[in-house]
Amino acid sequence: MKPSKPYRVFRTSALVVVVFALMAPLLWMIAASFKTNVDIYDTAKAFVFSPSLKNYETVLQQANYLQFIGNSLWVAFAATALSLLLGVPAAYSMSRFNMKKSALVVLMARVIPGVSLLVPWYYVFSNLKLVGGFTVLILSHMFVSLPLIVYIMMGYFDGLPIELEEAALVDGLTHIGAFRRITLPLSVPGVATAGILSFIFSWNNFMFALVLSGSDTKTLPVAIFDFVGYASIDWGGLMAAATVVTLPIMLIALFVQKYVVSGLTAGATKG
Amino acid sequence: MSAVITPRTDSPEAPAASPETSAWSRWANEHRKWLFAAPAMAFVAVLIIFPVAWTGYLSLTDAEGSVRAESEFIGFQNYLDVLTDTDRFWPAVWRTVLFTSVVLFFEVVLGMAIALLLWRPFRGEKWVRVAILLPLVATPVAVGMMWRLIFDPNIGMANQLLGWIGIGPQPWLAGQHSALPTTMFIDIWQWTPMVVLILLAGLTALSDEPQEAARIDGASSWQRFRHVTLPLLMPTVIVAILLRGIDALKTFDILYATKGRGGGSFHEVETLNVYAYGLSFDYNDYGVSSTVLIIFFLIIIGVMWALTYRKKGLGR
Numbered sequence: 001m002k003p004s005k006p007y008r009v010f011r012t013s014a015l016v017v018v019v020f021a022l023m024a025p026l027l028w029m030i031a032a033s034f035k036t037n038v039d040i041y042d043t044a045k046a047f048v049f050s051p052s053l054k055n056y057e058t059v060l061q062q063a064n065y066l067q068f069i070g071n072s073l074w075v076a077f078a079a080t081a082l083s084l085l086l087g088v089p090a091a092y093s094m095s096r097f098n099m100k101k102s103a104l105v106v107l108m109a110r111v112i113p114g115v116s117l118l119v120p121w122y123y124v125f126s127n128l129k130l131v132g133g134f135t136v137l138i139l140s141h142m143f144v145s146l147p148l149i150v151y152i153m154m155g156y157f158d159g160l161p162i163e164l165e166e167a168a169l170v171d172g173l174t175h176i177g178a179f180r181r182i183t184l185p186l187s188v189p190g191v192a193t194a195g196i197l198s199f200i201f202s203w204n205n206f207m208f209a210l211v212l213s214g215s216d217t218k219t220l221p222v223a224i225f226d227f228v229g230y231a232s233i234d235w236g237g238l239m240a241a242a243t244v245v246t247l248p249i250m251l252i253a254l255f256v257q258k259y260v261v262s263g264l265t266a267g268a269t270k271g
Numbered sequence: 272m273s274a275v276i277t278p279r280t281d282s283p284e285a286p287a288a289s290p291e292t293s294a295w296s297r298w299a300n301e302h303r304k305w306l307f308a309a310p311a312m313a314f315v316a317v318l319i320i321f322p323v324a325w326t327g328y329l330s331l332t333d334a335e336g337s338v339r340a341e342s343e344f345i346g347f348q349n350y351l352d353v354l355t356d357t358d359r360f361w362p363a364v365w366r367t368v369l370f371t372s373v374v375l376f377f378e379v380v381l382g383m384a385i386a387l388l389l390w391r392p393f394r395g396e397k398w399v400r401v402a403i404l405l406p407l408v409a410t411p412v413a414v415g416m417m418w419r420l421i422f423d424p425n426i427g428m429a430n431q432l433l434g435w436i437g438i439g440p441q442p443w444l445a446g447q448h449s450a451l452p453t454t455m456f457i458d459i460w461q462w463t464p465m466v467v468l469i470l471l472a473g474l475t476a477l478s479d480e481p482q483e484a485a486r487i488d489g490a491s492s493w494q495r496f497r498h499v500t501l502p503l504l505m506p507t508v509i510v511a512i513l514l515r516g517i518d519a520l521k522t523f524d525i526l527y528a529t530k531g532r533g534g535g536s537f538h539e540v541e542t543l544n545v546y547a548y549g550l551s552f553d554y555n556d557y558g559v560s561s562t563v564l565i566i567f568f569l570i571i572i573g574v575m576w577a578l579t580y581r582k583k584g585l586g587r
Contacts, residue, residue: 019402029417041426090311097304106315113521115547116564120322175300204410206524221412242413253408265472268510
């Protein structure tokens with residue numbers, strides 16, 4: 001049945017409000033990143049201003065953001081790749097052998113407050129002289145990624161019919177062979193979902209890098225704070241920095257929308 | 272012609288010549304259950320078990336200063352101190368509870384409303400979905416900074432907007448009493464879309480028949496929602512509350528990005544997580560911070576247990 005006309009009018013106006021409320025702040029941030037600090041302070045130039053790339057120059061050249069972008073990329077990539085390597089087989093096993101309690105061990109990592117792990121990690125890793133290096137950052141980000149990947153992939157493997165593997169066994173493949181040649185290729189969309197989401201969460205992660213990174217291994221979310229001084233804030237630079245952090249991840253999410261949504265809602269409908 | 276057709280014993284698929292039948296391969300296949308699961312479990316366990324045990328131990332000592340410093344076992348003194356601390360600890364507990372319940376309430380109500388609006392197909396659906404997705408994937412620290420500019424008392428857009436409709440400027444994040452509600456607003460802005468996505472997935476999975484039956488019986492749209500859709504959707508709502516609840520209890524990025532250390536100069540947005548972080552890394556008061564963390568951890572487990580109490584196997 002088609003919705004009635006008054007409802008459609010109401011729905012359209014309500015959705016316009018929703019879209020505006022969600023998009024306007026982001027657009028405002030991007031607009032401010034093209035303003036000089038003088039224009040930001042001038043309320044008459046709220047909407048009409050001559051855009052300048054000065055803030056991006058500051059961020060990318062003086063503030064060394066190219067290096068921080070590289071750091072963030074490397075940490076997120078490495079953490080995602082290693083987590084997939086550990087997480088996908090684990091999720092397969094946990095799904096096929098119904099290892100609920102074992103899965104709970106991994107999913108505990110989602111529940112525990114990160115701060116409670118940071119002090120002991122800091123102690124151990126500083127004794128191993130690893131604090132400030134990439135190893136410890138990648139390990140800590142894997143701690144975020146791995147439960148996410150196991151959670152998403154368990155749901156995905158639950159949905160793959162076991163008959164396909166059984167047929168492969170009849171054809172002479174070993175169990176591991178069947179996993180590698182049949183199940184894994186079939187689960188590429190699931191792996192993509194898990195990988196993309198893991199990358200996003202690792203990219204956005206703040207607290208672990210705040211404590212464990214050094215000045216050379218700083219990731220973008222931590223580097224943003226360089227624009228907040230004790231006395232004053234370089235608003236233009238700050239907004240350019242915020243845009244540089246957010247825009248790439250938003251563009252990735254736009255291109256692979258389907259995967260991001262299915263990852264974020266994984267397990268939701270099964271109740 | 273027949274000479275070409277030879278049994279392809281060199282093919283990797285053929286088990287006879289495959290290296291996969293080696294002793295190692297047979298062992299691996301037999302034990303694949305643990306061979307696959309153990310590395311991930313070991314990784315998480317090593318990174319969790321030692322820290323949690325150590326946090327438990329530290330909470331019984333007077334550890335402070337350097338993490339390497341000698342500390343003395345003082346029994347439950349920290350717990351006594353923390354639980355009688357009405358200066359920082361209890362206000363932080365109260366703020367955590369307030370923050371979590373307020374943002375959860377608004378995120379679920381608004382999320383439900385928006386999900387219902389998006390339920391049936393319409394033109395321009397794609398654009399709305401883009402708008403829903405963007406705040407979700409935006410880096411929380413950057414989001415905090417973005418709102419910091421918008422809510423700036425002097426140059427922020429928020430007060431300009433209020434000025435146009437004749438309302439005087441508000442202190443927003445800068446005010447001792449307005450800071451916490453403002454951070455709640457930011458959290459609601461960023462995470463309501465998450466609830467929308469989860470509920471929309473749940474709505475889409477519902478069968479249409481109960482809806483149609485209720486419509487034929489003459490139920491109004493509110494009655495259909497209240498007595499048909501909502502009960503059917505309840506499991507999904509609980510999943511959404513659980514997922515958002517755990518994260519809301521642990522909110523850190525937005526609070527730290529907007530108010531900095533200690534939750535502001537009056538600790539106005541200091542939740543348990545921010546308090547524990549400050550005790551650990553600003554004051555190096557490891558014994559007390561471990562105590563706060565153990566209590567915090569027990570609260571989270573308790574809330575999860577309460578939420579999953581009536582539903583088995585809800586974790587997934």
